[in-house]
Amino acid sequence: MRRTSWRKIPNLTGDQEWTHDNETAVATWTVKAIDKRIIPEGSIIVISTLITVGFGLWVGMGYAAFLAALPMTFIFYKQAMQKTVFVYRATSNHLEVCRWQDIPDMVFIFIRVIPFVMIGIVLMLLISNPALSIAALAGPALVGIGLVSVGGDSSYQTYWQDFHHDEYLWSEVLEAMLDAEQGLIVLTLPYELPPEYAAQIENPEQFNSQDVRLYFRKDQQAEVISMVKDRIPDIELTPGRQIYEL
Incomplete structure (x- = not known):
């Protein structure tokens, strides 16, 4: 089942405040997707x-x-079936993601x-x-x-309707998986728990990575895949299936 909406929606990139707006964007896109277990x-x-x-x-x-x-x-x-709005902006060095619930x-x-x-x-x-x-x-x-x-x-x-903004470095990507059936790429990056949370968890070192999901519609698929391959040429984009725990 494809998790992205089939309807085209306006590109909302220009409506967001980006941390690295001084860097030239190599790709921007907006998509609605079901980002959880159904x-x-x-x-x-x-x-x-x-x-x-x-x-x-x-x-x-x-x-x-x-x-x-x-x-x-x-x-x-x-x-x-509630969808989340994702607005992506990719530059040569950074990937920024704005997301909020489409309610x-x-x-x-x-x-x-x-x-x-x-x-x-x-x-x-x-x-x-x-x-x-x-x-x-x-x-x-x-x-x-x-x-x-x-x-x-x-x-x-x-x-x-809480709003979230995250940013990542392409140079820190460890793994990349393409789930074409559900319409997304999953990037794995290093992660470190904040000290206040790490102190409450046994073996906090096991939480050493995070997944970043790049959703796309079918009409966006070729452009997004090509852009990701260009940004992380040394990492293979392996086919797989994203499992949602929450």
Whole structure:
């Protein structure tokens, strides 16, 4: 599965502040990609949706259960298929990466509205069928209350739209892997844990490297691969498969 969006998006390089803007860029590109594991993120929501629909069909309220499942489906898409925006700028010596979560403001408004819809459905089920156990409907109600507390927190939006800027030296690249199927190149560079974290971890020396992912769409693939090969001519770009731990 290719992790990059098929839609072309504007090159946002000119909108960013670069540390090495005094160096001539040899390549710049912008891409949206799913930069995490997909199945674990969405499995809980899928299971919850199936339970909700199944319970609704069992008590003869399939339509209401379907309406209750719609918000869960939306949350699954948001969590499991959420893309990250990557803006890359490569010079002869440096690679800089700006990234942030591609979450429109409308999503956070929707999260604030969903809970009231879910609570309304729960009340409708209770009114239409008083024999239903309150305990059986507590799950959807608690989900709604939880979303209210999350969606209403301004720090939630700030957290998920957090901006990151990183820079690397081409001369420090140790290994390079091409995962053409998923649409990325993985560069391995040396890494040293900050002292405050190293003091809390047993055998901190094992965390001595870091991976940098260069995503690209199909129409960007040839240019990006050629640029990387030119920047690290002494390192072989080996085919492989990127495994996502988180």
